[in-house]
Amino acid sequence: MSTQQLPEHPDFLWRNPEPKSSYDAVIVGGGGHGLATAYFLAKNHGMTNIAVLEKGWLAGGNMARNTTIIRSNYLWDESAAIYEHALKLWEILPEELEYDFLFSQRGVMNLAHTLGDVRESIRRVGANKLNGVDAEWLEPDQVKELCPILNISDNIRYPVMGATYQPRAGIAKHDHVAWAFARKCDELGVDIIQNCEVTGFLKDGNRVVGVKTNQGTIHTEKVGLCAAGHSSVLAEMAGFRLPIQSHPLQALVSELHEPVHPTVVMSNHVHVYVSQAHKGELVMGAGVDSYNGYGQRGSFHVIEHQMAAAVELFPVFARAHVLRTWGGIVDTTLDASPIVGTTPVENMFVNCGWGTGGFKGTPAAGLTFAHTIATGTPHKLNKPFALERFETGALIDEHGAAAVAH
C-alpha cells in the first residue's frame, strides 16, 4: 500500500460569466448541493437557462470542509432510501461526470462500546438488510482484522464490543466533486456566478419573481435555496422561518503519514471518527460545538476531546501531530434529518438541514431537489423530508439511530 497521487486537473473547469438579467431558475449556494441540483436540472429536466449564485467561491462553505464520509446505513426507511440512492449515484458519477474524484469504497465501521450500542447496532444491521443496504455485524476480533491499528483490548475506558460495517461506504475528494459538477454544469450552459451574494428577494404577492444581489437584481421564475448554514438567514429574507439551528462543526488533519488506516472508523460513543486521506493525512472529526455559531470556527476543547478519544482507540496516533483545524457552519434540525421541498413562498424551494452529514447525500439531494424545482412537486425520495413534518409530527428521528453523526 502506498499513498496515492492526485489526478491532474482538467485544463478547463468553468467560465465566470456576468449574471444575466433573468433566468428560468436561480440556485442560491454554490456548495455541493447547489451544484448537483443545477446539474440535474440541466441534465434531467432540460433547464439550462439557470444560474448558481455563490457569495464566496465554489465549495468554500461546508463542501470543502467536510470529512467526506459516504455511507447509507441509516436506520429508518426514508433515510435509507435517499442515502442509498445517493450511494448508488456515487458509484456511477465519476464516469458520468468524467472526473476521477477518488471515490474510494474502503468501508465504514461504526463502533459499539456499550450493551446499548450493541443492541442498536444489530437492530440497524437488520433494518439495513431489509432495505437492501449492505451491512454486517463484526465481533471485536473481526474489527481488529479489518483495522489492525484499532485497540480492542479490555482495559480502555470504553472497550470495543463490536461494530457495524458497510463495505460499499467510503470517502471521496470533496473539492474535486464540486469541480466535477461545476464543469458539467458549465458544459450544459449553466451560469456559475461566484462572489454573488443574495441580499433579498423580489416578490409579487406571495410569489418570488427575482433575487437581489450585490451584482444587481436578477429576475427568475424559480428559486432553489441550497445555502446550508445560512438557510435561516435566506428564509428570513424571504419571509418565512425554518426549524434550523446553525452550529460550528470542526475537523482536523495530521501531517502526512504512510498508510496505516485502511478503512473509516466512527465512534459515536467516544465521539471521534477517523479516516486516512489519499495523500496520507489522518482526517478526524467529532460532534458540533454546543452553541449557535456562524463563525466557521469552534472551541478548542472539542478538538482536544476528539483527539483523546482517537489516541485511546488508535495508540499509534499518539505521535502524530495536528497540522490544521477548521470549522464549517452546519444547519441542524431537531430530528437530524434534512428539509427538502416547497416553502410558504410560491416558487421558492428549500434544500437544507443536512447538518453534519450532507456530503454523502449530495447526488441524491441534487437529483431529487431538481425534480422538485422543475415540477413543483416532491420526488418520492424527498417527500418524507418536507417542512410540514414538524407540524404533522411525522419526524424522521435519526438521532436515535446512533450512526447519525456523519
Add this chain to the structure above:
Amino acid sequence: MLLISCPNCGSRDETEFHYGGQAHVPYPENPNELNDREWAEFLFYRDNTKGTFAERWLHSTGCRQWFNMLRDTVTYDIQAVYPMGTPRPATAAPNAAESGTASLAADSTTTGTAGPSIAAPSTSATSITATSTTQSGTTAPEGATK
C-alpha cells in the same frame, strides 16, 4: 474556548457550562388552545440569528444556576450577561467589528437581583447601554423565561 462570566461565580471556562439555546421563549400560556402549527413553532422553531443573540446558559459544574447572555454568533463576543427573568438589555448598534478572539468577556460578579448586569468585552469597541426598561422589539414579555 469561550470565557464566560457566570453572574455568581465570575469568569470560568466554557467547559463548565451547558448551552440552553434561545432565551425568552415563553411556555405557551394556554397550551390546550394551541393548534398543530403553533405547537410546531413552540417545539421546533427557534430564532437562528446571525449577529447578537439572546441565549441561555447553565453553569452546570459551578453554581448550577441558569442565566442569560447576549453573544454575537459571528464573532462569538459576549456582549452582556443578565439574570433569568429580566428583559433583554438594549445593545448599541449590532456589533459589526470583526474581533478575533472569543474569550474577551470581562468579569461580571454582579448577582442577579437588580436588573440586567452588563459585561462588555473590555477590549472590543462594542458599547452596551444597560437599560432595564427598554425592550428590544423581538423579545418575549418580561419574566416570561424559565
